[in-house]
Amino acid sequence: MDTGGNSLPSGADGVKRKVSYFYDPEVGNYYYGQGHPMKPHRMRMTHALLAHYGLLQHMHVLKPNPARDKDLCRFHADDYISFLRSITPETQQEQLRQLKRFNVGEDCPVFDGLYSFCQTYAGGSVGGAVKLNHGHCDIAVNWAGGLHHAKKCEASGFCYVNDIVLAILELLKVHERVLYVDIDIHHGDGVEEAFYTTDRVMTVSFHKFGDYFPGTGDVRDIGYGKGKYYSLNVPLDDGIDDESYQSLFKPIMGKVMEVFKPGAVVLQCGADSLSGDRLGCFNLSIKGHAECVKFMRSFNVPLLLLGGGGYTIRNVARCWCYETGVALGIELDDKMPQHEYYEYFGPDYTLHVAPSNMENKNSRHLLEEIRSKLLENLSSLQHAPSVPFQERPPDSEMPEMQEDRDGEDERYDPDSDMDLDDERKPLPGRVKSEFSEPEPKDMDGVKEDEPNREVDLKCSEPLA
Numbered sequence: 001m002d003t004g005g006n007s008l009p010s011g012a013d014g015v016k017r018k019v020s021y022f023y024d025p026e027v028g029n030y031y032y033g034q035g036h037p038m039k040p041h042r043m044r045m046t047h048a049l050l051a052h053y054g055l056l057q058h059m060h061v062l063k064p065n066p067a068r069d070k071d072l073c074r075f076h077a078d079d080y081i082s083f084l085r086s087i088t089p090e091t092q093q094e095q096l097r098q099l100k101r102f103n104v105g106e107d108c109p110v111f112d113g114l115y116s117f118c119q120t121y122a123g124g125s126v127g128g129a130v131k132l133n134h135g136h137c138d139i140a141v142n143w144a145g146g147l148h149h150a151k152k153c154e155a156s157g158f159c160y161v162n163d164i165v166l167a168i169l170e171l172l173k174v175h176e177r178v179l180y181v182d183i184d185i186h187h188g189d190g191v192e193e194a195f196y197t198t199d200r201v202m203t204v205s206f207h208k209f210g211d212y213f214p215g216t217g218d219v220r221d222i223g224y225g226k227g228k229y230y231s232l233n234v235p236l237d238d239g240i241d242d243e244s245y246q247s248l249f250k251p252i253m254g255k256v257m258e259v260f261k262p263g264a265v266v267l268q269c270g271a272d273s274l275s276g277d278r279l280g281c282f283n284l285s286i287k288g289h290a291e292c293v294k295f296m297r298s299f300n301v302p303l304l305l306l307g308g309g310g311y312t313i314r315n316v317a318r319c320w321c322y323e324t325g326v327a328l329g330i331e332l333d334d335k336m337p338q339h340e341y342y343e344y345f346g347p348d349y350t351l352h353v354a355p356s357n358m359e360n361k362n363s364r365h366l367l368e369e370i371r372s373k374l375l376e377n378l379s380s381l382q383h384a385p386s387v388p389f390q391e392r393p394p395d396s397e398m399p400e401m402q403e404d405r406d407g408e409d410e411r412y413d414p415d416s417d418m419d420l421d422d423e424r425k426p427l428p429g430r431v432k433s434e435f436s437e438p439e440p441k442d443m444d445g446v447k448e449d450e451p452n453r454e455v456d457l458k459c460s461e462p463l464a
């Protein structure tokens, strides 16, 4: 199968891949507040597992450079970013109108260091894209990223800035087409919306659909205008298991790779689709989840792996540790090494956990129907679009050049500029109109769903 791949620095059939891993030791200290299910501490637990499994020595470990205002404003509105920069837990009572306007306060609370948190997780994803663009690695990993619900001028579903959109914009400087794949249990609405009218980014989201946050992601939502057939939605029901999931994932993604031929792939690995998630209601094992990583890796195309949801944090750490092993081509022992968070993993202290015996509400018939519908849409794209590609836009810049060996990323060239709408106008009219001003999604007759509250929606209790 010709997939348009074979562009990796380590060679087309390399079993091992060069991996860059972005991690900021501060990230685990950010705290959304008491009782909030989103816990940045899970990244610190993941990192500890990686360290004690001996995986860090096989990767290039980088501390992300914080994304600056101008970096964030490549997608987000200036006033929204100024608001995120200035709001504090102490001053928020004086800003009630603004809080409401930007949907900050409930699911997306104001907490200490909120803006630095955004800069850190966005910096990792954009930095990963830059590393891939330079050909410095085959796979870049940022488990702190993947916050797919954030909108241009609005926070949503625990997400404030959309690091994924920013990373894809960076990849588009070098690649004609970028594929986005989302295996979080929630619809990847923020990313879909940002690229709904372009044929340069295909978005594919596998998610629980029906009375579930954020309410979008109907199989009939396929993109609009030039972007028609470039958004794919795979609506699923409670209790889906590894076999059912892969009976859709592999044929669909295989076909997507064949017809779209992306130059780079971004995979959002939200771990709330795992069995026993505090907010989720799927029944995937860690191996079933990681099979998606393995499959997308097999196409030999530059790959950006991002985090996302995941609310039973011991399983999130297990999953992202195992998937880092998959990225490296290293199979990990099920018996967990001793480490500082070892007590979280009792009573078995194993990397893998058995899925539950919950009912799989996805009938074979329904899965078959979804699969043939999506393959039919994909057959409308038999030939990859040819995008006239102009002068390569400059890479993102950073105030000071960082030495690679210092553990910093080399995202920014001192003589370059990140803004797409500067004098050079690398992609005239296109990026600005399509990416900065995404069309409203309801043009294709899609209803505006009342968003459910992610925190309230719990269709299964965590496993013991």
Ligand SMILES: [Zn+2]
Pocket (backbone or CB within 6 Å): 184, 185, 186, 270, 272, 308, 309, 310
């Ligand atoms: Zn989610």
